[in-house]
Amino acid sequence: MAQSDEDRMRALEARIEAAKSKAEPEIKHMDQGHSQAQLAWRMVVELVAGMGIGFGIGYGLDWALGTTPWLMIVFMILGFIAGVKTMIRSAQEVQQAEVARGQTDAKTETQDGD
Numbered sequence: 001m002a003q004s005d006e007d008r009m010r011a012l013e014a015r016i017e018a019a020k021s022k023a024e025p026e027i028k029h030m031d032q033g034h035s036q037a038q039l040a041w042r043m044v045v046e047l048v049a050g051m052g053i054g055f056g057i058g059y060g061l062d063w064a065l066g067t068t069p070w071l072m073i074v075f076m077i078l079g080f081i082a083g084v085k086t087m088i089r090s091a092q093e094v095q096q097a098e099v100a101r102g103q104t105d106a107k108t109e110t111q112d113g114d
Contacts, residue, residue, distance in 0.1 A: 039094055046090065047083035054079020 058075030062068055 039090070043087045043090055046086040047080070050079040050081075050083025050086065051076055052079070054082070 054075040054077070055072060057079075058072030061071040061075070065071070
């Protein structure tokens with residue numbers, strides 16, 4: 001009876017390993033989607049932060065100088081521009097990382113093929 005329990009345990013472990021190996025590509029795909037979502041949120045936060053900082057500076061200067069909406073509008077526009085520039089820089093960083101990863105993968109494939 002003990003032998004059959006050991007056989008069942010080995011069979012169960014083999015099924016678990018097979019299920020894990022099938023699930024790995026899906027997990028990698030989910031990681032890519034997750035990183036894309038993180039990138040999107042990062043860009044949104046950068047844009048909103050730029051505009052928020054511009055709004056704060058403009059509102060503070062308008063309050064101090066009595067130039068009611070003008071400096072707030074100017075600094076919000078400057079904050080928007082700064083946010084967009086930061087978003088573009090983030091996108092370039094991600095693109096460069098993907099290119100570097102692609103080059104590393106290509107080197108690995110050529111080494112494996114030799």
